[in-house]
Amino acid sequence: MSWDEWEQLKADAASRGTTRMRLNRTSSAENGGDAAGGLKSDKKAWTKAGEDTKGLQDGLGKALGKLADGQSGPGDTTGCRSAAAQKELYDSWKKYVGDVNGRCGKLGGLLERAGHDLAMTDGDVKAELDKIKAEYHDTVAVGGQAKDR
Template sequence: MAWDEWERLKSAATEHRTAATPPAPRPPDTHAGTGSERLRSQKRAWSGAGQAVKRLRTDITRAMVRLESGQTGLTPLQGCRSGVAQQELHASWTRYLGDVRSRCGELGALLEQAGRDLSMTDAALRDELGRIQVRYADTAAPGGRAKAG
């Protein structure tokens, strides 16, 4: 999840809350604060989101097993370009699915940690999301490019 998406979700939640229920008036003797004293978050929601993302790993693992079993017995024949191309495609997808599975694990763990701690600052969460995004940056689609050789 990119930082911009995180900011959009927070903004949408704030707008929804503002439209649905106006904030209660503050007592006249209350000093102006940061607003964090009214902040509410449920650990269960964060934990549930983290667990759901981590469960995606099981589905991805199943897909990888099916991909591997479908590849069994296929070997590139000398001079057969389609066999070589198919083997390269298989290796590419295996690597990609492995990265997606790892990304789900890291993001799920981060969401669970945010729910447990509820003390991560926006900056800390942004840094962690950025680290995950950089580590698992998607590659450009190779379709349509002729291979040299």
Template sequence: MRLAGAGTSGWDKGAPGGVKSSKNAWNTAGDGVGRLGGNVKQALTTLEQGQKGMGAQGVLSAAAQREVYQSWKHYLDGMTGRCAALQERLEKAGNHQYKGDQQITEAFDEMKKQYKDTPATGGQNAGR
């Protein structure tokens, strides 16, 4: 699927096949990503509340739990930032703040540099 304006000189002309850029579609996508980011923040808050009182020193299970907590906190903090960055780009595209498809592509490519996907876990044969 091509974005509107791909290969044309303007957004209003649409891409081959009659696909047009819709402000509503971009903004709806941005809104959905924003809600997801809010849900992730809520999960992080719940995780932080569950962490309270887990300060027993010298207990191996408490140490392991702190390590897991820090790992998830780091992951969820990153996901919250990624949702905010994606929402911003989607809304800018919907409001035609980018100057065509090239600038949209560059904005999303820049985000790929900042937020690298983590490798998949489980289900891999690990060279077996």
């Protein structure tokens, strides 16, 4: 293909009025962007989500306290299978509720930081979420499984 043919192909394509692709913003305000078509984020919404998520820790802390109060009686569980099973269940729930409490704190903090700064990239937020997910993986079910029987 000669240079003239290439120039003619480019001119033909330009004259057809091809649409341009815009990857850095939405196409209109109806899609959640502003009137100019840009993306929009609300710092207050991010911060409120973070505060509310961290606020769950109050109720979880109370639940952990009540769980500990309810467990205070049994003492030594050797020789009593039902007491040993109850202790195992308590330990499992104590760990699980403690992990949920920790997860709420870390996730809430991340949401608050993202809201205050709005400087974190999507990749940074995803990386932080992945760290939280790796640290607080769900516990394996305990009840109903045969153990050494």
